[in-house]
Amino acid sequence: MTSTEKIRRIDGSYGEGGGQILRSSLALASLLKQPIEIFNIRKGRSKPGLAPQHLTAVSASRRITSAELEGAQLESQSLKFAPNDVAAGDYYFDVAELRRSAGSTSLVFQTLLLPLSFTSKASTLILKGGTHVPFSPPFDYLQEAFLPTLRKLGIHCDAEIRKWGYYPVGGGEVFFEIEPASGIRPIEIEEPGRLKEISVLSAVSNLPDHIAQRQAKSASDFLKKMGLNPTLKIKKTLSARQGTSVFVLAEFENVFAGFSSLGQRGKPAEKVALEACELFKEYWDSRCAFEPHLADQIILYLALGKEASRFTVSKITQHLLTNAWVVRQFLPVEIEVKGRVGEKGEVRIRGCNITRRLQESNSQNRGG
16 A cells, blocks of 8 residues: 555454445545455344455455556455545446356446436446345336435436346446436425325246236235325336246335345245335335435435535444444544434434535546
């Protein structure tokens, strides 16, 4: 490491101790050009250290920032990362490049979106790997819930899935086009507002049509018992292996909320549907603005803004608390989480207006 700036040390075992600490740290370090050392990487997991998905996020972050890097190998539990300026461009990354893996393209994408949003030009990303895999937001969630929410904040990204990738083979492919952002708008949302539309996507790859139909019917029956009238969509998808998924999207006046479930061998189609619907019902009953996954991701963006933001969340998670801790390691922000883990609560964020500095830096880069 040749950087003269002080290295910020991040303990990867803090809180839930998973890969989120690595991803959020890489995103913020890249954005702020902050050298970091991460130790105890994924110490809270049964197989600690860098898995292929995490190593892809590291390698991709290095490429977009021309970073100096130490410790970037599979199963490594420590890493030094010293980024330079983030460069807009056309990028391609394959999670399975070093070892066969269905690692999540969605999680790699979340690592890169924030820094690439604050460059002076548009960028494109092609990511190959798992698009619908356990313990990761599926592509449908990114496209229909996460990205539409970010658009309200001033982050614009279009997404397209070209091939679906299920566990354990992966092999999916997704495409993203990221536009330069001019800043972050604050939000204040206490309730989701009126339900405008609810839809169910039942998808299958290399399986009989009746499985998708049973998933759709089961989800429809569940939601109709709640007094709702869902729109049903059945899709046969291109994939390297068999797989099924259900995605429930609820569009409210104030928010988008998405809930998903994946099939597996021996798991009835009806159960796949019910899992996604039950997650939606838990959120629906809370009458809060955001579901847990959206809450823990959006704080990275709101922390960059000039003004204060506030929102309610249907369930406080360790992921949320851990991500709030990571943000505080990089930025002079106030993040207050009211409530107990496992219960609904409220998040207040007073941003640090770092986007102004980023805009000035981008202008200088354009001038050079």
